[in-house]
Amino acid sequence: MDKNAVTTPVAPLVPATILGRQQMRIPTAGKIRAGIKVLTKAAAANPAIKALYDDGLAHNATFEQIEQKIAERFPDVKTPLAPKNVAWFTVRPNDFPNPALAGQILAAYGEDRGDGEVRLYRFPVIFPADAWQSVMPHELACWARSEKRYWSEYSLDGQTRRCMMFSPAKVDQHKQRAVRTFGGRGTQPRPENDGLCDPERCPEFQNRQCNLSGRFIFYIPGIRSLDAFELHTNSFYALSRAIERFEAIAFMRGGRIAGFLDRNRTPFYFTKKLREVSHLDAKTGQPVRSAHWIIELEAPVDVAALLAQQDVESTLRIADDAARALQGDVAPMPNDASDSIQVVDMPADAAGNTPAATQARQTPSRSTAAAPPANAEGADAVYALGAELGVERARLDAYLDWAWGAGWRRNAQGIKRVQAELARYQGNAEGLRQHIDAEIGPQE
Structure with missing residues (x-):
């Protein structure tokens, strides 16, 4: 198993900020375009418009910049450019805040397929x-x-x-x-x-x-x-x-x-x-x-190798659970070895209070065990975090199995990703419940 593929501790409570708790957006550094734009038939008939288009291409202007220049000079031409479907992707310096990135991409993955032009066909x-x-x-x-x-x-x-x-x-x-x-x-x-x-x-x-x-x-x-x-x-x-x-x-x-x-x-x-x-x-x-x-x-x-890798990771995790059980860290449920609950004695703080995770409602079963602490490993940490957010274990299981597949709890990376998703809702328990209702329907 990848030595980095370990379960991370539950993140601390995320404080509210003046900008609220908006969904994280991934910042981008430029565009690779799916095709090109060419002059429409009417625009190409005007030599002045064609000269503007050719000059823009020569100076690596974006197609939006070329279209804007044409619109400023010839406001009566409503659609001077039209998209054209081609076999390559377009990489132009002015489409990137750092224009040098375009050259780096073409140098690394560009190809000349016999026409003398280095273009991006596959990357x-x-x-x-x-x-x-x-x-x-x-x-x-x-x-x-x-x-x-x-x-x-x-x-x-x-x-x-x-x-x-x-x-x-x-x-x-x-x-x-x-x-x-x-x-x-x-x-x-x-x-x-x-x-x-x-x-x-x-x-x-x-x-x-x-x-x-x-x-x-x-x-x-x-x-x-x-x-x-x-x-x-x-x-x-x-x-x-x-x-x-x-x-x-x-x-x-x-x-x-x-x-x-x-x-x-x-x-x-x-x-x-x-x-x-x-x-x-x-x-x-x-x-x-x-x-x-x-x-x-x-x-x-290689799909077979990929599935075999997942089997190995699942086997290693089961072996790790068994080793912890032999060391007395895990108390398995009677007659159900697959549904074990970790029992860890958590010391009280100076005021005599135990961690919030140990106060969460326990799932009824044939045997009663302590709820997992907030820093528990594996799937127990997921359930502890769900309890802190006020989501019942059965409800959380139904959502996670629907969103991630039943195999998430048997895969270290799957558990890590589920933890990261739930951690985004710390401090916003109502948002998590609304999200679950929207995905699998309201609770009856």
Whole structure:
């Protein structure tokens, strides 16, 4: 077993701050683009616009910068650039706060496939979190020229999709100016559609103004950057296939997708595959198939070796539990060796109080044992943390088995990741209960 794959102690209570307890966001250090943008037929017919486009490419300007320059000079041209599907990824210096990163990526993983141009066709990545929703955020979004107008967002029940917008600015009637806000602009459900996102009845979606928008967030091995990188895509097929890969790998790794895939330091890879995809013809409504370069997430790992590695880790953990039992640290439940509870005498503090974890409600069973302390190891630490947050063990088990698979408690890394997730809710027990209700339904 990896010597670093050990269960960490439960983190101390997270204090509230002036900025609240918002979900952690992974900072990014630039964009790798899925394709390129070219001049539309109407724009390409104008020599001056073509000169602006060529000059922008020569000076490594981003496509947004090129489009903005064209719009400033030729305001009557509404859409000067259009996306073009190509076999490679675009890496341009101006898409990075540190432009040198673009050169480092191309130098490490770029290829010349016979046309004299070094391009990025395939590159390795590792993901910084285990929840695929965190490393592949996506939404339906409608953009104006300068900002996002509407976007989709699920309610706490995880079932209702809302159509959201920024709240109008509040005006101080006495001073006749906008009220200064703290913490950014407020949001609200869109009033025109009662705040419900229904693409088939949405005029913006039907007019192709509102579209699926997603991005991958990752690190690139060998590229030194504290911030992650991002790759945007609007492809339903690319995002759906990536979810399949994420879920398959997580199932075989005890809920993990972060980091390298195995002991050989195998990463994921991004590449592109030419695939035929179907869509409905806008005029006839009939399905039409056409070829497109689709982003493909590869996991070139030996599945048998990966599963064997998990078996070894599970066996080692069982052996470790048995060793502790022989040393008198664990009192197994009668007739149920798989459901043991660790019994540790915890000294009282100066006031005679025992730790909060030992005061948690115990799960009824054929034998009564002390609840695990806050610094217990293994799955006991998870249950201790859940007790501190006021979640019954049976309820916590149901949620964790649904979210991480039943194997989390038999895998040291799985336990470590579950602990990290619960630790984020310390000081916000109600938030955890709402999250569990949204994922597996309210408690009956």
